[in-house]
Amino acid sequence: MTGRYYTILPAEVRLDKRLLPFERILFSDILTLANKNGYCFASNAYFAKTYGVSTVSISTWISNLVKYGYLSRTYDYKDNTKKIERRRLYVKADFMAYKSRLNDPHKGDFKEGIKGDFKDNNINMNNINKNIDTSTSKHMGKSPRKSDYLEELLANI
Template sequence: MNEKEKVTNKTEENREYFHVIPNSVFYDDNLTDKQKLIFSEIFQLTQKNGYCYASNSYLSRKMKVDRTTIIRAINRLKELGYIESELTYEDYSYRVSIRKITINGSRANLHPSGASATMQVQECNNDGGTNATGDSGTDATYNNININDINNNDIYSRADEKNDELINQVVNYLNERTGKDFKSTTKQTVSLIKARVRDGYNFDDFKKVIDTKTNQWQSKPDMNRYLRPQTLFGNKFEAYLQEYSNNNRFNNSNDINKYDW
């Protein structure tokens, strides 16, 4: 990053603007205070175009919380209907190339346009209150961040962004097949799956490895404990995947010979 980019990023980080939390979100007891603040940040970023592409890594750095907190907040906000996200995958893979987040204006009780341009306050005394005013005497507005002005690497963080959707799919499938309860947010698990994705493997490959080793080890008490991410998705992943291919070739050969009279 050159000096000009550093100055630009520093300016954006220090830019003063208001965060707004709609009453529906603010008073929702199903959300933690941190999740409400994360919604507010997302809401602010969507003001320019009605959507934003903020990655978990970007929000983590901006909100000064770990990525697990961001992931849980995003999932919770989606579950409650406050936000919607649209994932775009790279060709012929489960790797997410971009995530588009929008605010559900009707759920959050926003202005019909999906955004409120002014910050209003209720009357604060019996004499009657007024809307918050700026120096000009007009309704004070909060400044919008132009997300196109923020360094693209901060917004997309493609090289640094862990494929949360794929990780969830893999861990959920592993739990389903083994009856165990591994977490998709464990650092070692995330790191291993991400490493295999960088090697070019996809969800189908993970399923094949899980199926192969589950069939071999699940009924064996001394081996069942190895049905875990650090064993299955480690440096023997390719060998386990090869076992699946060899087993299929053997079974297909037997099917042919069975009818070769």
């Protein structure tokens, strides 16, 4: 899972005290990977490398997720052998409802842009400039340090 993506961790999984913290995170990643095809086919080696743990740990975590009913798994075998070609992890149907939330939130159905003939609202800037002008005219004999500072500050905005 490289690139930009995010996962969802359903509250039921997050609050399940039977699960280890990494089992919960693993479930959210499997949910994300199952988003496209309805199942996840990532290997234990892939997850082990991702999390920096052993494949035995991943196998145990997946077994616990299956045991507690969050996942089911099937195997595709090579022809006429018992050698596993591919494992498929299916997320419990209740959690696939979260799948629609995994789509890119920035890809909306935008039909049109901003409407109208908008004019710049520079009332605040006009008032600030008037206030500076009146304050400097009142204090012509005094040091113009504050007004110079304000004008310079406004010029840099």
